Structure formats: C-alpha cells, structure tokens
Amino acid sequence: MKDVFVIGDNLLTSLGATTAKNFEQLKNGASGVKVYNDASISTQTFAASMFPADAYADNQQYTKFEQLLIASISDALNNTGIDPKSADTILILSSTKGNITLLQDGDYSAPTLKRASLHHSAALVKAHFGFVHQPLFISSACISGLSAILTGARLISAGRYKNAVIAGADLVSRFVVTGFQSFQALSAAQCRPFDRDRTGINLGEGAATVILSAESLSADDIKVAGGSLSDDANHISGPSRTGEELGTAIKQALLEAVLQPGDIDMISAHGTATIFNDEMEASAINYAGLADVPLNSLKGYYGHTLGAAGLVEAVVSMQSIQQGVIIPTPGFSNLGTKAVNVARQLLYQPVNRVLKTASGFGGCNAALIFTKQ
Amino acid sequence: MKSEYQISASCIIFGGTISKNGETLLSSAEGIDAFLTAAYHHLGCNYPKFYKMDNLSKLGWLAAEVLLKDSLDGTQYPPFEVGVVLANANSSLDADMRYIESIKEFASPALFVYTLPNIVIGEICIRHKFKGENLFFIQPEFDAAAMVTQVDYLLHEQKLKACVCGWVDVLGADYKAALFLVEQGTEGIAFNAENMNRLFTAI
Numbered sequence: 074m075k076d077v078f079v080i081g082d083n084l085l086t087s088l089g090a091t092t093a094k095n096f097e098q099l100k101n102g103a104s105g106v107k108v109y110n111d112a113s114i115s116t117q118t119f120a121a122s123m124f125p126a127d128a129y130a131d132n133q134q135y136t137k138f139e140q141l142l143i144a145s146i147s148d149a150l151n152n153t154g155i156d157p158k159s160a161d162t163i164l165i166l167s168s169t170k171g172n173i174t175l176l177q178d179g180d181y182s183a184p185t186l187k188r189a190s191l192h193h194s195a196a197l198v199k200a201h202f203g204f205v206h207q208p209l210f211i212s213s214a215c216i217s218g219l220s221a222i223l224t225g226a227r228l229i230s231a232g233r234y235k236n237a238v239i240a241g242a243d244l245v246s247r248f249v250v251t252g253f254q255s256f257q258a259l260s261a262a263q264c265r266p267f268d269r270d271r272t273g274i275n276l277g278e279g280a281a282t283v284i285l286s287a288e289s290l291s292a293d294d295i296k297v298a299g300g301s302l303s304d305d306a307n308h309i310s311g312p313s314r315t316g317e318e319l320g321t322a323i324k325q326a327l328l329e330a331v332l333q334p335g336d337i338d339m340i341s342a343h344g345t346a347t348i349f350n351d352e353m354e355a356s357a358i359n360y361a362g363l364a365d366v367p368l369n370s371l372k373g374y375y376g377h378t379l380g381a382a383g384l385v386e387a388v389v390s391m392q393s394i395q396q397g398v399i400i401p402t403p404g405f406s407n408l409g410t411k412a413v414n415v416a417r418q419l420l421y422q423p424v425n426r427v428l429k430t431a432s433g434f435g436g437c438n439a440a441l442i443f444t445k446q
Numbered sequence: 447m448k449s450e451y452q453i454s455a456s457c458i459i460f461g462g463t464i465s466k467n468g469e470t471l472l473s474s475a476e477g478i479d480a481f482l483t484a485a486y487h488h489l490g491c492n493y494p495k496f497y498k499m500d501n502l503s504k505l506g507w508l509a510a511e512v513l514l515k516d517s518l519d520g521t522q523y524p525p526f527e528v529g530v531v532l533a534n535a536n537s538s539l540d541a542d543m544r545y546i547e548s549i550k551e552f553a554s555p556a557l558f559v560y561t562l563p564n565i566v567i568g569e570i571c572i573r574h575k576f577k578g579e580n581l582f583f584i585q586p587e588f589d590a591a592a593m594v595t596q597v598d599y600l601l602h603e604q605k606l607k608a609c610v611c612g613w614v615d616v617l618g619a620d621y622k623a624a625l626f627l628v629e630q631g632t633e634g635i636a637f638n639a640e641n642m643n644r645l646f647t648a649i
Binding site: 169170171173176177179181186189190191192193195196207209210211212213214220224227228231233247248251252253254255256301302303304305306307308309310318321325433434435436437 | 525526529530535536537539542543545546547549553554555558559561562563564565567568569571572574575576577578579580581582583584585586589592595596599603605617
C-alpha cells in the first residue's frame with residue numbers, strides 16, 4: 074500500500090469531546106461505564122458508557138446520531154486545512170444502528186423509515202459540510218469502523234482521492250441493550266476483557282473520526298501501513314473455534330505492512346469480554362505469533378460502541394504511538410484465555426507499530442496496522 | 447475505467463422472477479414470504495438453516511445459490527481468495543421492525559442476530575466456505591461505479607481471486623437481489639458499471 078497518513082482525528086465519548094481530553098482521562102484511569110437502571114431502555118440493570126440524557130437530543134434538523142457525527146467531523150477537520158468541498162476529498166461513514174431509536178416506538182410509516190435510513194443520515198452529513206462526492210456508508214457489524222478506515226486508505230492508495238474523512242457513530246438504545254441481553258451477552262457491571270471471570274460486554278455510545286491523506290502535515294502523523302478483512306464462514310453469531318480467520322487477517326496485514334510479528338509493539342484488541350470472543354481473539358493472536366505483545370481492550374472505558382468502536386480504538390492507539398504509553402485494560406486481573414500479554418497498568422515505553430483488531434456478527438474480522446513514519 | 451476482470455455469472459431476483467445470466471428460471475405471483483419459500487423448493491435446495499433466516503438473508507442466500515451453481519467449482523479457489531461485497535438501501539430495517547415488535551413480549555435473540563445487514567454475507571460465506579475480504583455498503587440506490595471501484599481494487603491488489611458482489615435489499619413486500627460473480631477469465635462480459643447497470647435493470 075502506498076503511504077497514507079492520519080492528519081486529523083477526534084474522539085467524542087462520555088469521557089470528552091476531543092482526542093486530547095479522552096486520552097488524558099484514560100491515562101488518569103477514568104471510565105465512562107456506569108451502572109444504569111433505566112426502564113425506558115431495559116427492565117434489567119445494565120452498565121454502559123452514555124452521554125448525559127439531554128446531551129445531543131434530537132432536534133428538528135439533526136438527530137443525536139447525526140449531531141455526534143457532525144461534531145466529531147468538525148473537530149477533526151480543525152487544523153488539517155482540508156476543505157470538505159474539494160473534489161479530492163471523500164466522506165466515509167460507519168454505523169450499525171444509526172437512527173434506530175426513531176422506530177423503537179413502533180412508527181414504521183414510510184417517512185419515518187426514510188428518516189431512519191442510514192443513507193439519509195449520510196446525505197444530511199454530506200450536505201452539512203458540502204462534500205462533493207456521494208459518501209460511502211459501511212455497515213459491517215462491529216468491524217464497520219475498521220472497514221471504513223481500510224476502505225479510505227485503499228481509495229487514497231489507489232490514487233482515487235487525496236483525502237478521506239472517515240467517521241463512525243452508534244448510540245445506546247433499547248434496541249441494542251435488549252438485543253445483547255437476549256443473547257445473555259451483557260454484563261451488569263463493568264466488563265472484564267480476557268479475565269477468567271468475565272461475564273459479557275458493556276455497550277457504549279460515541280463517535281470518532283480519522284482524516285486520512287496522501288500527504289502528511291507533520292513528522293508526527295501516523296501511517297496506515299496495512300490491513301485485511303476476513304470471514305469465519307462458521308456461524309453468524311458465534312466466532313470461529315480456531316481463530317484462524319482473524320489470525321489470517323492479521324498475517325495479511327503484517328505482510329502488506331512489510332512487518333514481522335516481532336515488529337509490533339502493542340495490540341489494541343476487540344476484547345468484548347464475552348467468553349467466546351476473547352478466547353477466539355487470543356487464539357488468533359497466538360496463531361499470528363503475537364502472544365507476547367502487550368495488548369489492551371478499551372471496552373471497560375467506553376463500552377462497545379459498535380459501528381464506532383474500530384475508529385474509537387484506532388484513535389486511542391494512535392495516541393499511544395505519539396505519546397509512548399500503553400493504556401491498561403480495566404477489569405482485568407487473571408488471564409482467562411489462551412496466553413496473551415494483557416496490559417494491566419500504564420506502560421510508558423516506545424510504541425512505534427500497533428495492531429488493531431475487531432470481529433463481529435456475521436463472522437467478520439478486521440486487522441489494521443498503524444505505524445510511526 | 448476499464449477492468450481486466452469479467453462478470454462470469456449473474457443472478458437477478460425481482461418482482462417474482464429469478465433469472466440467471468439473463469435466462470428466467472422461475473416466475474411467480476406470490477408475495478415475498480411465499481415466493482422465497484417457493485424458490486427454495488423450486489431450486490431443489492436442502493439447507494434447513496434457510497428457514498431460520500430473515501428475508502434479507504433468504505433472498506441473498508437464494509441469489510448466491512443460483513449465481514454459483516455450475517458457475518463456481520468449490521475447489522477452484524482457496525477459501526481466503528473468495529470475498530463478498532454487497533450493498534443495499536434499507537440495511538436490515540426489515541428485520542429491525544420484526545425485532546422491535548418482539549421486544550414487547552420477549553426480546554428474541556433469533557430475530558436480533560439478523561438486525562445487521564452484513565449477516566447475509568455471513569450466511570453466504572458459511573454456505574460456500576468463503577473466507578476472504580467482505581464489505582457491506584448502504585446506498586440510496588445501486589451504485590455500480592462504486593462497486594466496481596471496490597471490487598476492482600480487491601482483485602487487482604490480489605486480495606481476492608474471485609468476488610461475489612452486488613445488491614440485496616428487502617423492505618416489507620419489496621425486494622431485489624442482483625448478484626455478480628467477478629473473476630479473471632475469458633468467459634463472460636467485461637466487469638464495468640455499464641454492464642452491471644444493464645444487468646441490474648434487465649428485470
């Protein structure tokens with residue numbers, strides 16, 4: 074892959090509205106995950122990372138989902154010098170459920186269905202900034218965010234565009250909370266990725282943006298060095314038994330980045346804290362020869378932000394490279410999977426190359442590699 | 447842009463008609479639920495998991511059956527060298543509505559799992575043992591040029607040797623599938639937006 078640089082980013086979560094604020098909070102050990110008893114979402118207790126109830130409330134023009142995307146993109150564009158109205162820039166969005174809350178009270182009229190459609194939100198965000206081209210919208214379950222970054226990097230690498238603005242968002246709603254509860258996949262307390270006593274995931278809401286360009290603005294800009302997607306071809310809601318498919322995606326990403334397993338300094342795992350995901354991921358990491366590399370999961374800080382998760386965690390990983398610090402994995406005490414090197418405290422050490430992984434329903438897997446220039 | 451790849455097979459399912467490479471295999475006046483089941487029987491399928499699927503997955507699964515039968519030898523390519531790139535306008539809204547209705551009584555995990563559009567990719571991959579690159583795009587209408595850009599890249603950069611790509615969309619009574627098998631070869635028609643659009647609108 075030809076050089077593609079990250080020249081701007083944003084994190085918009087319950088921990089802050091900028092990347093800098095979020096990373097400072099993570100270094101201080103703050104978590105956005107709180108326990109909720111909210112009958113409007115679920116009759117059962119759940120733990121999630123959410124904005125205050127009145128923040129970003131739907132208005133006449135934009136829903137909460139669209140406001141998060143717009144706010145995140147606006148902040149990320151600052152200081153990049155990128156003009157969204159320029160013909161060499163493409164907008165790529167990712168989400169799983171978008172405006173699903175518009176339907177949850179049973180209004181399935183044609184205007185409401187149209188208002189709730191993901192491409193309608195894409196058109197509103199496009200118009201807000203004045204992007205010239207039709208945006209791409211990726212909805213590939215929990216790998217949506219990483220798929221969006223990889224798709225943008227490839228379009229730039231192929232010379233189709235000079236810049237790509239890539240943003241993802243998802244909300245915590247009755248729809249997703251009851252859905253994951255129906256799978257017995259939600260933990261009622263802060264989740265514990267890779268731990269022996271893990272009992273399931275937390276959900277989270279937020280948005281994140283990365284801006285990719287064929288030209289770097291500074292020597293500190295991170296490079297997207299390689300990436301790959303795969304499918305388990307095994308089960309639509311349960312991960313691979315062997316981890317070979319995610320493991321193959323990791324190997325392909327290393328190959329594209331022209332790196333060896335020993336070159337990777339940190340893994341930002343998907344780490345959902347479900348029994349099956351974490352075991353599969355540990356197997357995949359072993360399969361790819363990366364068992365010794367310090368690894369974290371950020372789900373205990375942000376919950377699982379679904380279609381935004383890949384972007385959120387990629388942006389945090391890039392801060393780890395730029396600041397030379399690996400964020401620990403909250404909730405982790407005793408390893409409960411095949412051997413992997415889970416970070417349990419802040420590690421101040423050079424981080425030059427990061428592997429970011431994700432997997433999702435449908436059996437999909439993603440592996441991306443970010444490096445220092 | 448000229449592509450070095452070929453559309454070696456195509457399948458369109460729309461308005462009660464199933465066609466492969468332009469030839470009609472089935473015409474029916476039934477509504478979507480009965481039509482999908484009738485198509486399953488007409489094609490002589492034996493895949494009990496079909497009955498558990500939502501309509502989006504049933505439609506995409508059936509279209510892939512028709513597309514690949516006698517057109518792709520299962521041993522021709524290694525699993526990681528075949529991928530699936532799909533798009534639609536209505537994401538999983540059809541399944542979303544069914545799941546929302548279920549919450550009132552009992553939130554159903556069997557319905558919830560289909561509330562993601564890329565599940566149909568998973569179903570096709572499971573059936574045909576495809577393990578390569580996969581993407582699901584949401585578009586207001588079929589964007590053949592964008593599809594060609596994505597699939598061309600995956601083939602040209604040797605991420606894939608063959609790709610099943612196209613459109614699978616369901617909302618209530620309305621549905622349309624248009625799948626294309628794209629690979630290197632001499633048989634078939636050139637893989638470009640013009641040819642895809644022509645096939646897409648043929649029914």
